Amino acid sequence: MSGSRFPAITTWRVIVAVIFGAGAYAAYARFALGFQRSTNLVDAQPWGLWVGLGTLCGVGISAGGFAIAAAVYLLGFERYRQIVRTAVLLSFLGYLTVVVGMMYELGLPWRIWHPIVMWNRHSILFEVSWCVMLYTTVLALEFSPMLVERIPWRRLRELYLHWHHEILIGLVLVGALLSSLHQSFLGGLYLLAKGKVDPLWYSQYLPTMFYLSAVPAGLAATIMVVYLCTRSKRLWVDVGILTEMSQVIAPLLYVYALFRGIDLYTHGGAAYLFLWREETLLFWLEVALFVVVPIVLLSQRRIRTNPQYLYWTCATVVAGFMTNRLNVSVTAFQTSSGFYYVPKWTEFALTLATVTAAGVAFYYAVTYLEILPRNPPAKQWLMEKAAA
Amino acid sequence: MGTSRAILVDITKCIGCRSCEQACKQVHGLPMQSEAKLSPTALTVIEEHGDRFVRRMCMSCQDPACASACLVGALKKTELGPVTYDGSKCIGCRYCIVACPFNVPRYEWSKLVPFVKKCDMCYDRQVKGQPPACVEACPVQASIVGTREEILEEAQKRVLLDPKYVRHIYGTEEAGGTSVFFISDVPFQKLGFTPVPAQQMPVLTATALGDVPTVALVGGSLLAGLYWITNRRNQVLLAEGKKQPIRFTDKTKGKS
Numbered sequence: 001m002s003g004s005r006f007p008a009i010t011t012w013r014v015i016v017a018v019i020f021g022a023g024a025y026a027a028y029a030r031f032a033l034g035f036q037r038s039t040n041l042v043d044a045q046p047w048g049l050w051v052g053l054g055t056l057c058g059v060g061i062s063a064g065g066f067a068i069a070a071a072v073y074l075l076g077f078e079r080y081r082q083i084v085r086t087a088v089l090l091s092f093l094g095y096l097t098v099v100v101g102m103m104y105e106l107g108l109p110w111r112i113w114h115p116i117v118m119w120n121r122h123s124i125l126f127e128v129s130w131c132v133m134l135y136t137t138v139l140a141l142e143f144s145p146m147l148v149e150r151i152p153w154r155r156l157r158e159l160y161l162h163w164h165h166e167i168l169i170g171l172v173l174v175g176a177l178l179s180s181l182h183q184s185f186l187g188g189l190y191l192l193a194k195g196k197v198d199p200l201w202y203s204q205y206l207p208t209m210f211y212l213s214a215v216p217a218g219l220a221a222t223i224m225v226v227y228l229c230t231r232s233k234r235l236w237v238d239v240g241i242l243t244e245m246s247q248v249i250a251p252l253l254y255v256y257a258l259f260r261g262i263d264l265y266t267h268g269g270a271a272y273l274f275l276w277r278e279e280t281l282l283f284w285l286e287v288a289l290f291v292v293v294p295i296v297l298l299s300q301r302r303i304r305t306n307p308q309y310l311y312w313t314c315a316t317v318v319a320g321f322m323t324n325r326l327n328v329s330v331t332a333f334q335t336s337s338g339f340y341y342v343p344k345w346t347e348f349a350l351t352l353a354t355v356t357a358a359g360v361a362f363y364y365a366v367t368y369l370e371i372l373p374r375n376p377p378a379k380q381w382l383m384e385k386a387a388a
Numbered sequence: 389m390g391t392s393r394a395i396l397v398d399i400t401k402c403i404g405c406r407s408c409e410q411a412c413k414q415v416h417g418l419p420m421q422s423e424a425k426l427s428p429t430a431l432t433v434i435e436e437h438g439d440r441f442v443r444r445m446c447m448s449c450q451d452p453a454c455a456s457a458c459l460v461g462a463l464k465k466t467e468l469g470p471v472t473y474d475g476s477k478c479i480g481c482r483y484c485i486v487a488c489p490f491n492v493p494r495y496e497w498s499k500l501v502p503f504v505k506k507c508d509m510c511y512d513r514q515v516k517g518q519p520p521a522c523v524e525a526c527p528v529q530a531s532i533v534g535t536r537e538e539i540l541e542e543a544q545k546r547v548l549l550d551p552k553y554v555r556h557i558y559g560t561e562e563a564g565g566t567s568v569f570f571i572s573d574v575p576f577q578k579l580g581f582t583p584v585p586a587q588q589m590p591v592l593t594a595t596a597l598g599d600v601p602t603v604a605l606v607g608g609s610l611l612a613g614l615y616w617i618t619n620r621r622n623q624v625l626l627a628e629g630k631k632q633p634i635r636f637t638d639k640t641k642g643k644s
Contacts, residue, residue, distance in 0.1 A: 046482040076618035107480020120461035
C-alpha cells in the first residue's frame, strides 16, 4: 500500500518529520516558556495566527462536510454519495485540528470544559463553543461507520450500523444547522469589536458574510482533497461530480461578491477601497483570489472539466478564503491598534504541525478505510465523463 | 441602580503626582515601580499628553462588552458599579481583550498560568463602604467617587459653570455609558482618548444571537421538508422496484 510503491514518499516523510520536529519545539515553547516566548501576541493583538488561521480557516474549510452530507442524505443527490465520506472525513479532521488548536491557543486549556457548566448566553463565543462541541460530536458519529465497519465482530458491527442508519438523517440535519450557525457566529465574534475592525471588513452582516464565504471554500477544499485522493491513491471518482461542484461554487462566489459589494457600499467601507494603505492591498488580494480569478477561471469549460485545472482553481478559492479570514482577524485591527503583528515562527510551526497531523491522519484513513471507491465502477463511463 | 458608584476624573485638576498609581499597586500587592502604560502590574496609570495628565483605568461600562463577550461569565457588571473578574472561571480565550472598546484588559503574556488583569474599581473595598484606593490617595481631588447620579450631576455642574471645560463628559455616551467619567479643558482626541461607538456594545451581538431560534426553526423545517420529499421519492422508487433497500447484514439473514 505505502512506501515502496511510491519512492517519492520518503521525501514527504522527511518533510513531515521536519514539520513535526518544529511543531514539537513550538509546543514546548508554548507550554514551558509561555505565550511571550512562543508568540508575538500582545494586548493590542490578542488573537493572532492561531485564531485567524487555525480556528477561522480550519472551521471554514470544513464546511464541505455538512454541505455534501445534506446534499446526499437530505436532498437526495445520490451521485454525490461516492464523495460524501471524503467530505465528512475532511470536516471531521478539520474540526479536530480546531479542537487541538484550542489546546495551545487558550491560556488555560485545562479549563476547556468550563463552558459546559459555566454559561453566558449573551456571549457569541459561548454559542461558538457549544456549536464546536456538538458539531464535532456529530461529525465523529457521521464518521464512525468508516471505523466500525472494520470491527471483526459481525453482530456488534451490524447493530451499530443499523442504529447509525436510523439516526443518520437526524444527525445530518442537526449537523447542517449547527454548522451553519457556527460558521456565521465566527464572523459574529467580530461584531463586538466595532470601532476596532477596519471599515473594509466591519459590517453588521459579518455573520452572513462568513457563512456565504465558508460554503464555497468548503466545497473547493473538498474538490481538492478528492482530486488528491484519486491522484495519489488510485481511487476512483466520477470526474463529472467535481465539474458539477465547481458549477455550484461559481454562483456561490457571485452571491458572496454581490452581497459583499452592496454591503461595502451601504456601510461606507467603499470610501476606503482605493486609499493608499497596506489594508487596501490585502483587501484586493483577497478579492482577486477569492472572487475574481476563480469566477473567471470557472467560467471556462476547459477548466471546469479538467480535474487538474479545477484543483488549482479551487486552491485559489481556498487561498482567497484564508486571506479573507486573516484579513478580518489580523489586518483589520492594524490601524486601530497601531500594532503591526507578524506571527513568530513558532506560531506558524504549531499550526502547520497540527494541520500536517490531520493530513497524515487523512492519508492513513484513505489508505486503510473505505473512503472512496477502490475499483473503477466502469472504466468506459469514467472516460466518457472525462471527455464530455 | 441607585447604589451604583462612579468615579469622576477632572483632568484640569490632576497634577501628575501618581499617588493613585502607587495606592493601586499597594492595595493589589503589585510591584511598586511606575509604568507608562496599563499592564498586568499597573491597573491604572497616568499618561502624559502635552502638559495634561490623563489617568487610564477600567471604565466600568454600564453594559460592558467584556462581560457580554466572556463565554464563561467570568466578567460581571456588579450592582455597585465595578466590573469584576473571576479568575477561577477564566479559560484564557482573551475575547474580552478583543471586545473592550477602551483597550483596557491586560493579559499576563509572560506567565505560564496567565490571567486577565484589569482595574475592578476596588470592588472589595467598595463593598465595605471604602472608596477606591486611587480616589482616596488623590491629594487634590482630581478623582472623586460617589453614586453615579451624584457624580454625573457634579460633572455637569463643573462643565456648565466653567467655560474652560470641553462641553462633553467623556463616559456619558461612549459605549452606551460608563461608571468612570472624564472632564477636560483640552479636546479628548488630543489626550489619547480613542473614538468609541456611542452605543451599548452588547447590542451589536444581541441581534445575531436573537436570530438563532429563527434560523434553527426555519432552516430545520426547510431541511426536514426537503428530506420528506427525498424520502417520498425513494419510497416510490422502492415500491416500483427500481431501487434496492439498504441492508446492514453481510448475508440475507438477520436485521434489515
